[in-house]
Amino acid sequence: MASMIGFSLVLFMTPSSQADEGFWLFNAPPLKQLQEKYHFTPDAAWLEHIQKSSVRFNIGASGSFVSADGLVITNQHVGVDALQKFGDTQHNYIRDGFYAATPGEEKRCYDLELNVLESIEDVTGRVNAAVPPDSNPETAVAARRKAIADIEQESTKTTGLRSDVVTLFEGGSYQLYRYKQYTDVRLVFAPEQAIAVFGGDPDNFEYPRYDLDICLFRVYENDQPVHPQHYLRVSADGPSEHELVFVSGNPAGTDRMRTVAALEETRDTFVPTLLAAIYRKEVLLTAYGERSIENARRAREKLFIVKNSRKGGDGWLAGLLDPETLSRISARENGLKSAAAQDSRFSNVPESYTQIQKAISSDPGNTVKYMFYEDFRVRSSVVNAVQATPLGFDSQLFRIARALVRATEERQKPNEKRLPEYRDSARPALELALFSEAPIYDDFEILTLTDSLTSLISRYGVDDQVVRDLLKGKSPHERVYELVKSTRLKEVQFRHQLYDGGVATVSAADPMIEFAQAADKVGRQARETVEEQDEVANKAYAEIAKARLGLEGVAFAPDATFTLRLSYGTVEGYEEDGKTMPAFTDIAGLYERADKHENRSPFQLPTRWTDKRTAMDPKTHFNFVTTADTVGGSSGSPVVDRNGDFVGIIFDGNIQSLTWDYLYSDKQARTVAVDSRAILETLKYVYHVPALVTELTGRRTPGN
């Protein structure tokens, strides 16, 4: 799942009653659709069980509790962030995997935050009431921001829970999400990357797949494993073909109701800019990784993310360049316009489309500026301030510097006037990331910052005033070299000192801080422009949504926003070029595929796997595909059956599903999951971890 490219311009679903489409809210589940099509009506207890067993990973992914003692399962490719940070010249956990045989061996993650959704509360009325009618965009943005900040702060104070107001339906609805936060998360098990992403980039482009893409963590509180109120039981049976299954996770963002004009901007500006950066980065990291074994280890996580993002971006663009795609969306738009013309309640629909078009074209260079100076994910909210990565400044030290500059500046403002990621409610997440002890490598920082800065210079020119301020008369390499070598931000203690000291202490305290300051104004300006554009566009989107609901009369789910959602579908193969792609693969198929490629990377099996070839039942189902809706961010989501049991875990989509960002279809597009049977079979017979198997299948481990 290309979490890097997830971005959340919130939009609406196509109301196509036949398809298993939609990321549904847990407080507005698709009961009618489920009843009509599958004769199944989940009750409140079922929904609560799934909701509270589900876990959000702050790095942009999903997971679930799967034991009474706080075991959480997600993908290996989600765990890779933690695995990378644990590594050193002697330990390569991404490549070699990891297993903690005893609690003492479980490794505490540096900066991983997990969230469990405790409740959702509708606060639409309160937010809307705070915005004076007919106020200009700037005033409206401020008023709305204040209302949201107040609600979040109040809720945090009252409940002690992380409280985020989520904008749905482009402002048609505001919902307060309250999360329990866990920050003591420990690594328990990860397989070797070679089996987690067996088939690598080549197979990433097609189904079937043979990936054991899982990773297990244990959640602690007060240095003891938590005993979650809800957790999923891992099924020994897995799902069957055609069976109804559910996916509960945090899809990062979709664009399903964006107008043609908005999608054209995505196609012509956003995606090409992002792809150019991805191609560049993939080459950079590959070349760096080839230079030594240690380099390969250092670049491993990022390279994986970049490859995944490239796959996503390529497919995204290809879909948008297929005239079929936009003509379908255009037909839907025209249909709505015609219908609205017949109904006096919705006479403002054409004007709404015009408003959106106007907002988009109001400052054509701003999207790219935002990507280069603020964050490559335009309009996507970050889970913490350190996460935002501008295309021009790919460096952990830069991200830390900027977060320090902004945190101290924003702190001087009233809570509601701050950028959202610096509000009081976001403070724990910010501090977790900012004071992380995760290793930072000088050579790697110099490499990625020099390269990204060079790409910014090629974009804006050496004579640009900001570029001049950044470079200070030096070459990009020379400037970055001195910044990385001389900054003290590598010391966590120094970060604390600046953070606590406030603006005066931070200012000019460190060369990297100064550098971040030089870039800050442009980023903030680009962000303000986006917010003002959105204020106009969102109003129009809300009108269109209202018309749609009024005219079509079918409920639909809001676009994804990296918040917990429920989707559903069946386990289903499909046809491609006259060939039937089966719903399941099995363990025998894995070994055949390795044989066919002479066991050469990326089809090379770990030694442990070649040794245990005959130990397993070759007919054990390995991966399966389902029509259930997923996108980036869904990685690690549990697949559950009607009983609420864990039957698999989402880890990817096939190539046809890449258009799901803006257009769902279940003709060939599929979500890909690891079957729960493969998990148990391989934990038993390849990894020999009976304690883990026992814990996953429902009995407490001795001593707990």
Add this chain to the structure above:
Amino acid sequence: MASMIGFSLVLFMTPSSQADEGFWLFNAPPLKQLQEKYHFTPDAAWLEHIQKSSVRFNIGASGSFVSADGLVITNQHVGVDALQKFGDTQHNYIRDGFYAATPGEEKRCYDLELNVLESIEDVTGRVNAAVPPDSNPETAVAARRKAIADIEQESTKTTGLRSDVVTLFEGGSYQLYRYKQYTDVRLVFAPEQAIAVFGGDPDNFEYPRYDLDICLFRVYENDQPVHPQHYLRVSADGPSEHELVFVSGNPAGTDRMRTVAALEETRDTFVPTLLAAIYRKEVLLTAYGERSIENARRAREKLFIVKNSRKGGDGWLAGLLDPETLSRISARENGLKSAAAQDSRFSNVPESYTQIQKAISSDPGNTVKYMFYEDFRVRSSVVNAVQATPLGFDSQLFRIARALVRATEERQKPNEKRLPEYRDSARPALELALFSEAPIYDDFEILTLTDSLTSLISRYGVDDQVVRDLLKGKSPHERVYELVKSTRLKEVQFRHQLYDGGVATVSAADPMIEFAQAADKVGRQARETVEEQDEVANKAYAEIAKARLGLEGVAFAPDATFTLRLSYGTVEGYEEDGKTMPAFTDIAGLYERADKHENRSPFQLPTRWTDKRTAMDPKTHFNFVTTADTVGGSSGSPVVDRNGDFVGIIFDGNIQSLTWDYLYSDKQARTVAVDSRAILETLKYVYHVPALVTELTGRRTPGN
């Protein structure tokens, strides 16, 4: 040598009498400099011997005759084009190498053309006389083109030799080069790629190096090996440290006297556009190559070229972004302006700089248009029409289609009005390339054409009229798929039929032809614009050169133009970060380096080499570095000593030499060569080819 990125905006040398700088003409050698610095004066016989032993490869590289029976040595990375074309699912000559033990086993290349320079004649007077003074750029271009075409046609008729008029000093001088052409070239020997480019991309960034980057061909005429009048004797002694050596080859192009304004355009437009295409392509080819062993074979040559080009492009840009570079060039410009202001003969110098600036800014989008629609090498002349590769149309079938469209159109015009690559004098080269039987793979064509077309669409937008004409309402993939699957241009017989049939037969004969026609007009327009810009700029450059010569009084060599040149220098180590980089590496060092990297790719030695580790003298010199001037196109150039003996072969430059395109320095920048001793030692003890060794060291093989 990044031959892909060689381009030939012809410029002048910095007259820095101390440095061993310059690509000198064989009819204007640097006798004074050599005498003063090295007390050596090559006589006419010496020069003729080197000139006629030197060989130009039409794919953009160099080589030399090294036996009485027509053996030609070049680099493996030059031979790779032929090696790729010979391959099939059963044979991977790039990976595994090749040796023809008997004449019968020598493999005839599909479309390799070698040129040997027979004579140079100054035709400046005649060309200049043909251009009426004060004619407008369009008229001047036409008149000049006619004069050049007439001279070439006359010469070809009289001598039967390939005759090219070469523009030097931006039109300050025109020289008629006459070449003997050889088109029956057969492959004799190539080592495994793993040793030819040992250390791969990582070591590509630094010296020392351990590469046996050689390849041997034999030239035939009338089905018999030629016995060239001149050939180089391969020295068993190699060069010594500090020794004066010469390089005779065909550097593709340099920009050493470009104005700051011109280099800024290169930095801001040309290089970033090229690099973006290179990054994209490297990712595409790597991903394709990973999918299967056969894919890896198919992509092997291109991937190598792309990686090499990326290295070149990155270094090029980094150099131009170093303020030091442009400030040095700027200081030179200002110095010349000040000096000219004191001398009434050169009062037009400031105006000349203004003219160049004006020409550059006259149509700012044109450079990129040229790159996407005409050829990625702006202003570089191609050796044959099929060679030109527009960034938007990376496909052999497209190149063939366009050559057919243009060849038949141009043929209707008088010879002198044609595009140069379609003149009568270029006909043999065109036909050799056009009717090549080299394999073309559908899947590879679909991959590269879809991707390059997608990048063109992202650049110009789906609403662009040309883009619409190209796509015909389809997605890029769908359109390219149908083109590649349905075109008959894969049949060489069909190409003949169209070529012979003329415009009427070609038109609408084939979908790929139609497709090429849709792109043709934009390419031609971009080219006309460049020619008109150059007509203005070149006049100004010629004035600047005149002033320089007049004011500085030191002769300097013209910029490189992919024609035979002589450079010189010494075998010399250098200092880097306080470390001494030695002048030579040895065989012992090779094995140590492989050990250090656990013999893993790209540091993996071929089995034959690991087996023969102890068979060789470990102290044998392997590679060496010299201050002699080289750039892309110099690949394969012989290194000769004062005796005119072959002591090594150029194959690359270190990273510091990448700025030699526009600024020579011998502080750290070095050319890298294979030592002749390593060649003989490894042919003897690793490859066991005594016949070849005997032939190379001077005795005729029995039976000849």
